[in-house]
Amino acid sequence: MAIRAGVESLPCGVKILGAYLVHPYFFSSQAYGSESKEGHKKSLPYAVWDFVYPSATGGVDNPMLNPEGPSAPSMTGIGCDRMLVCVAGKDELVKERGVWYFEITRKSGGKGEIEMFEVEEGHIFHIFNIDSENSKAMVKRLASFIFK
Numbered sequence: 001m002a003i004r005a006g007v008e009s010l011p012c013g014v015k016i017l018g019a020y021l022v023h024p025y026f027f028s029s030q031a032y033g034s035e036s037k038e039g040h041k042k043s044l045p046y047a048v049w050d051f052v053y054p055s056a057t058g059g060v061d062n063p064m065l066n067p068e069g070p071s072a073p074s075m076t077g078i079g080c081d082r083m084l085v086c087v088a089g090k091d092e093l094v095k096e097r098g099v100w101y102f103e104i105t106r107k108s109g110g111k112g113e114i115e116m117f118e119v120e121e122g123h124i125f126h127i128f129n130i131d132s133e134n135s136k137a138m139v140k141r142l143a144s145f146i147f148k
Contacts, residue, residue: 003063005079018082020142023123026097028066029059033096045093067104075108082113084145086138089120117141 002019027045031037056062061069087098102116119134126135
């Protein structure tokens with residue numbers, strides 16, 4: 001949505017001032033980092049996307065899932081000035097892809113600032129254990145990002 005807002009005008013002059021991504025779900029047809037090259041097309045993220053959007057143009061390389069895909073718009077046009085990407089260090093599902101997205105956005109040369117926050121927890125830990133110290137730390141980090 002932030003990419004789209006950078007290309008198209010939003011109704012009534014609305015502007016996106018910042019974006020907050022928590023354990024973002026990105027993927028591609030090419031294995032990344034420690035992802036296994038063998039069986040990549042049979043991996044859980046691949047299967048989930050195929051289930052959720054089986055008719056997606058480009059499959060897992062659709063721009064909604066792969067920000068570096070062949071038809072993905074340039075990240076330089078992102079429509080917000082600030083972004084915070086939160087990743088969970090023990091997230092076996094998408095941790096490396098969250099870091100990948102952070103790096104792609106940071107290196108794009110876009111106008112805004114991007115930050116990353118990481119804690120050694122599993123995927124969506126903050127939903128299952130809202131009172132944990134790391135959940136509280138993530139909320140505090142978000143608050144400092146918003147009020148900066």
